[in-house]
Amino acid sequence: MMIYADNAATTKMSRAAIDAMLPCMERDFGNPSSLYSIGQRAKELLEQARADVAAVIGAAPREILFTSGGSEADNQALRSAAELGRRSGKTHIISTAFEHHAVLHTLKRLEKEGFEVTLLDVHEDGLVRPEELQAALREDTCLVTVMFANNEIGTVQPIRELGAICRAHGVLFHTDAVQAMGHLPIDVQADNIDLLSASAHKFHGPKGVGFLYARKGVPLTNLIEGGAQERGRRAGTENVPAIVGMAAALKESAANMQANAERMTKLRDRLIRGIGEIPHAALNGDAARRLPGNVNFCFEGIEGESLLLLLDDRGISASSGSACTSGSLDPSHVLLAIGRVHDVAHGSLRLSIGEDTTEEEADYIIQNVKEAVEYLRSFSPVWRDLMSGKSSFIL
Template sequence: MEKQFIYADNAATTKMSDVAVRAMLPYLQEIYANASSVHLLGQRSAAALFSARQQVAQVLNCAPKEVFFTSGGSEADNQALISAAALGKKQGKCHIVSTAMEHHAILHTLEALEAQGFTVTLLRPQADGIVTATQVAEAITDTTCLISVMYANNETGAIQPIREIGALCRKRGVLFHTDAVQAAGHLTINVQRDNIDMLSLSAHKFHGPKGIGLLFAKSNIQLTSLIRGGGQERGKRAGTENLPSIIGLATALKDAQEHMQQNTAYITGLRDALRNGLDKIDGAGFNGSREHCLPGTVNYSFQGVNGETLLSLLSNEGICCSSGSACSAGSLEPSHVLLALGLSHETAKSALRFSLCEYNTMDEVQTIITKVTEAVNRLRR
């Protein structure tokens, strides 16, 4: 009999929804032509591509021409930062402000830009995992060309004051980029309201396919091409468009937007029950903001316990969670996010992240609480 799993690692990736799978199927076997081809089948693909771009634009409240499809959030992050840096350099502005808890797609790109002569200020979040607009304001100088602050953290789920930061950047005349990979599909995003100049997201975080994402960039921003070749994506991202996955992204994003209110209410109930249960474990410490947080992300440290060992025990019980970002899985170093919050190395290495979605149940949450409690007590003995 096949082992039954409880999947609580949705911040790493999500199961594809039935509606996204069904939407993709015709573009795998029927409408399969290259969207750049001029013949009738090609033009059908081109029409579907434009329709998907319109769907995404409606959700984000931007123009379709401001949506550029990429291979995922990491590529979009890279293109956003490299483009802003190139624009800044032309103006003699080579200072970038970001945070110490960003995804490595941001942090490693910033390291590469530093090697090219840019200066970078990484803001440390407060103990609750939030960077304030005041911190950002104090870091801006006359040479600042970009502010990049993630919309919601991938490990703690802490939601940043994006609208406030965006308004500040607009007032100071500085480009503002946000990595919204964890937020998209779970929070209402409005790039006009929030004064966002560039935004990255990835479909597999909201029940879409892997290997597809997008970069929103305001029409007045000149993007630097990372991939050269053909004229796809208005010359800013060469390569034949991955039409089935683009359709899957647009469908999953629209579906998430339409069901956001009911899904949020349901997932929040699961999350609160999980918090209440884990709070009762001796030496359990909550990491992040209890108030300003994603509906389904929960991060706890367990005093006197090694997180990787605890993770292994839970995995043997069929519980799928993580000890941090999936992109740094296997690293012997503690989470850079938790260290940025001020946790000690030992405490950070005892942490686990649980991330729930609308497919989880209250029975699963109760099982997680029971199994975590048993595993922590066993390890301490």
Template structure:
């Protein structure tokens, strides 16, 4: 099965298509340049050089040093390594971790696991826009706090956090600061030194790179345990034969994505504004997330009186692909923990829709969504026993 030309893909926060330039860069390392980078002969050295080149591209995109970049299998592994590795390496100093209530489950579930190992975690609340208060971070710090982990941009509602300010607070208190930047790469300019970031997670498939490949930035001097044990790959910090083609693809993708942030965001902001304006014309529709401090490609709304899963099915029938929130939690019937933390009432939280734009989207796509969606919403409201009389049609 292939995606037809007439379909509209608006779930770029879940994953993105791999760019043609990225595929072209990867192909030679699947065929003639197939050597194991740990081998000392020529084709092994070619693979090793390709990894080094990709590492330099990632470092350049983050304002980091090459020896501070470690390749992983993606954002989930990077988050696990950052939290578990830092927690256990510094447990003699303290066992307290600070995070937020709207983190990705790769962070929240890891924190829950660490609690079962004897660590203590403070889950900070957010305001109605999903924003973490730096003052709340400061208040939560204890003498035994060893790590603060706050995501750069939320994967569901797109709210961009005051990471630089939070990083400064962490630095002043000599606490390690990790940020999950999986959704932010290619949308938010990042400089780990300026933003006082000690650890940063990213994943290639969120910015038109390959799936199954990510990276963890670890500031030089950070005390962190090895996560995967085995061989001496990644300077003895992450065992396992490197996924050379994907690493090469990740390097090319982040190079392109970060170079095009300004131009890309300009286009996406125009499309986002047009989409939000049209959606809010539908009665009883609410925008979730911060109105301005949000990712340029993110639109998250809640429709009263409807259920999100039915909405997605009807959109799919019309060739429009979207989501209700995180793709990692799409099989769960639990309401969004992000929207719940933002104070969205329980009775309407299930009626959420996330439309995340990408480079392939156009105004024509947005117009089509705005043509189809009001009819779908009204159809579902007519079927719902919760819909009040004034929002039904005969």
């Protein structure tokens, strides 16, 4: 059996996306900036894609800027808001400790440039408290950036409330919606969002393309200077096939969102129940307020990479927050942010199921995770010490 359970890393492209892209490469390959008809045809496809993407999130087409993906969108959103703040003497930014590195590393850079950053606690359940945002706001706050749903533990933040607080204080609100887009309903008006980042390959679109929503009236700072593409806000010939593929994938995801979410949530909860039967294992992040496809556990006494290798041998593709999977010495900053200590954060497993995952596959995953954890514990000196009472269980 081959089961792809790492949809938070990337997704398989949808047939709709591929079918939409092919003509852009074979027939409508023109440069959208060219005036002749083959170029103008590409321009039409580009603008149709913009309108389609905008419609899904309740934005106007002019508010959508195509980028190379989520990271670029995050960088540009933060840079733009910081630039605006600096001009009016506001140099305080609020975010959370478990943002994606595209946000955290940009914030680090901004700190070096004189900005002050406050990171909100995400608590043990992986959720930001709106009242804590309220309390953290200052006169000189220029931006609040909180991810829509976390990429590792899948917790879904109270975005609408956070956005409302920002709006009431006249502070720009950005959300990295890379994991949520195409999976959760997003309405930039109702959710009080000023800036939003998304990436196509997380919702069955192609890699290397994404978009930034910037509410009308929020001026953007260019990361890439050059031609006048994207109304002068992002130079470089547009990746028309990828953009068109992204729009097709998003439209399809949005159309099937509710049915998919209901089905996936059931499977997710089945996985959580099944894997939760393993002794000294704990679910990471709130059990209910999480993405429909996200399951994330810590297991005491084992290390995550070896678990992934064993699962891979059994045809299951998954991910871990272990240091060994990242090439660094520290385990996932997300798990540390929700209070998991290093010792157990190394033993984490993330399963992110897809729209086509079946009940049979979920049961196969449960069975194999149980066996693999038991096997690795059978020769783990950490587990031996826990079982003999030499050290005490954390989970």
